[in-house]
Amino acid sequence: MKNIALLLSYVGTSYHGWQRQENAVTVQATLEDALASLTGKAVTLHGCGRTDAGVHALRYVANFKTDCSVPAERFPAALRPLLPNDIAVSAACEVGEDLHARFSCAKKEYIYKLYAGPSPDPFLYRRAHYTPYPLDVELMDSAAACFAGTRDFRAFAAAGGSVRSTVRTVYECHAEGDEKSATIRITADGFLYNMARIIAGTLLAVSRGKMDGGDIPGLFENGARENAGVTAPPWGLYLNRIWYKDGHDLTFSGGDGA
């Protein structure tokens, strides 16, 4: 059996998230169906994370095992006619048998896109979160720095996750842009349920002056979810990049790298 990793991107708008589920169209199910049709056998695809309904991905990694004779690098072109236009596999490579797209992951980066102005932009509908209030990127960026470090993020997680520990390491948390358009960038060893969207919602509350950036350290100490900002909507969120643990080097030829 070969272990093949795919580099892919998708517009999440039409999907009930990554993970296969009954009676709902998901990205995993759509890709597994295309892979089954291509290889002639049912395929289990392991994704690098469970994105929520409406969340997008720019460079998502998934792997599957197959004894199909098609060389890994042919998969992107062979899958193209089998996939809808909102999912694209841009590269594929054969990887070591123990690589697992989710468990071998060392670090992930999400970005959250915001924009402001007198009226919503039809071209950004479901692609970024709109607010009518000008963005204060300096305030957001200095508050964002409070999220960096190894901390208990339970105040920034929705109920419903099934994790043993709520401690995570955020390597980087920044806001960049201007008063019309901004991107929040969060790199971490892992994300709790809704963590990226709650951090985005908290920074948006800081931008609007509804919350003081200086209160964020206290939110960590207190640990109560209700004191942090509201969960920002899914359509601003993009899984942007994945890094794997040492010894799991993915070299996607033809693509932009993972």
Add this chain to the structure above:
Amino acid sequence: MKNIALLLSYVGTSYHGWQRQENAVTVQATLEDALASLTGKAVTLHGCGRTDAGVHALRYVANFKTDCSVPAERFPAALRPLLPNDIAVSAACEVGEDLHARFSCAKKEYIYKLYAGPSPDPFLYRRAHYTPYPLDVELMDSAAACFAGTRDFRAFAAAGGSVRSTVRTVYECHAEGDEKSATIRITADGFLYNMARIIAGTLLAVSRGKMDGGDIPGLFENGARENAGVTAPPWGLYLNRIWYKDGHDLTFSGGDGA
């Protein structure tokens, strides 16, 4: 009666073009219905041009006459709940009674968006034209210069237009970008039917080496449509900007200007 001009943008994907027609959803009909519901009377909206099915607009201008007491500057916010998410009115102003969005127009700019790469980008689906071949922007730009000037553009027009003269003045025609992503920009006093898309298709043929930029002057002399490039698809095309004749200054407060 007041004469009100609207500055608007739309994603053309779901529409059969600008112009109202039987049994098809168009941008004009959608806006006229919203205006009728807001003002309580049937409204005739004059658009600055007839964009084709699937073509987008970034800064489109349309005007209508009304005796409705709502001040012009309130229209954007009042129309928002009445319009779908792919059409937005960003500004409005009262204009002189003889301004007509189409007939008073002095100059229009269309842009055509192209991108290339090993596989299509789901986020650019129906928003730009994809080609698997790297773009030669230098070749395209030097060929683009051949379109500037006052010429007979009949070789670059589809049959079906109903114009008296096929002479137009192109003020500017440029290609900018790199081998992965490029924009063609065409500013003219008017455009014949499909003219912007045929110029884009011709420049794409030049980029691919299927046509020599040096042959373009001969296409004007010969005048035969079949010698020019194919009509590029509608989804790469955006009406970008409109300029009005002297004495028709539109000052949209709150918006980005027309």
